[in-house]
Amino acid sequence: MPDLSPILLSLKLALLTSFVLLVIGLPIAYALSIWKSKAKIFVESLVSLPIILPPTVIGFYLLILFNPTSPIGSFWINITGESLSFSFFGIVLASVIYSLPFMVQPLQSAFENVGFEIREAAASLRASPLDVFIKIVAPLSKRGFLTASILTFAHTLGEFGIILMVGGNIPGRTKVMSIAIYEHVETLDYNQAHILSGMLLVFSFCVLFLIYTFNRRHPLNVG
Numbered sequence: 001m002p003d004l005s006p007i008l009l010s011l012k013l014a015l016l017t018s019f020v021l022l023v024i025g026l027p028i029a030y031a032l033s034i035w036k037s038k039a040k041i042f043v044e045s046l047v048s049l050p051i052i053l054p055p056t057v058i059g060f061y062l063l064i065l066f067n068p069t070s071p072i073g074s075f076w077i078n079i080t081g082e083s084l085s086f087s088f089f090g091i092v093l094a095s096v097i098y099s100l101p102f103m104v105q106p107l108q109s110a111f112e113n114v115g116f117e118i119r120e121a122a123a124s125l126r127a128s129p130l131d132v133f134i135k136i137v138a139p140l141s142k143r144g145f146l147t148a149s150i151l152t153f154a155h156t157l158g159e160f161g162i163i164l165m166v167g168g169n170i171p172g173r174t175k176v177m178s179i180a181i182y183e184h185v186e187t188l189d190y191n192q193a194h195i196l197s198g199m200l201l202v203f204s205f206c207v208l209f210l211i212y213t214f215n216r217r218h219p220l221n222v223g
Contacts, residue, residue, distance in 0.1 A: 005172055006180035007199070013088075013176060014156040017095040021103040021152050024096070029107035029148075030133065048101045055098060059165025062094050066166065091167040091174050098162045103152045110144020111137060147211055154207040158200055 066085040067073045076084040084090045114137050122132045160178035167174030177196050184193035
């Protein structure tokens with residue numbers, strides 16, 4: 001049996017990152033879905049940057065940002081007594097940044113698919129913007145919520161480069177499944193590497209199967 005601590009730590013990281021990104025990404029996605037400014041393209045490009053930017057580049061700049069001599073790193077040490085880099089909270093922040101587009105883009109697409117006429121009709125009946133979102137937009141965007149949450153969770157579970165850069169390989173703190181696989185391969189322990197890799201492979205397939213099945217059974221139908 002493989003060491004369960006990297007698996008549990010990966011699940012903890014993925015769950016926490018998904019929750020934080022749902023809280024942060026939801027208002028960003030909704031704002032982008034209704035924003036008409038020319039600056040929208042700049043913000044969308046900024047949000048999508050982690051998709052094409054190498055994780056080592058993001059990790060490098062985060063290491064500088066989390067450095068104990070930097071304002072953020074110094075502030076964190078003052079309130080917690082621990083360094084932000086090579087810590088669990090550090091890899092949570094790194095994962096939030098790296099997985100941001102996987103939460104925002106599906107939500108934004110789902111919100112944009114809700115017809116403008118529906119929102120306008122609700123507004124004409126004196127529904128507040130919050131009521132329009134809670135009672136109309138959100139229920140019609142359930143596919144987007146599911147897709148965004150599952151993709152974010154799965155993407156975080158498989159992160160490697162940025163975790164290694166920001167968190168290193170500290171058992172019980174930053175050693176997640178992908179890092180454990182890399183370590184097993186380095187030590188030629190292919191049996192353990194096969195077990196962990198197989199788990200991620202099966203999980204990734206199940207995630208995609210679940211998303212496609214749900215989307216087929218609940219086709220988008222909005223005005």
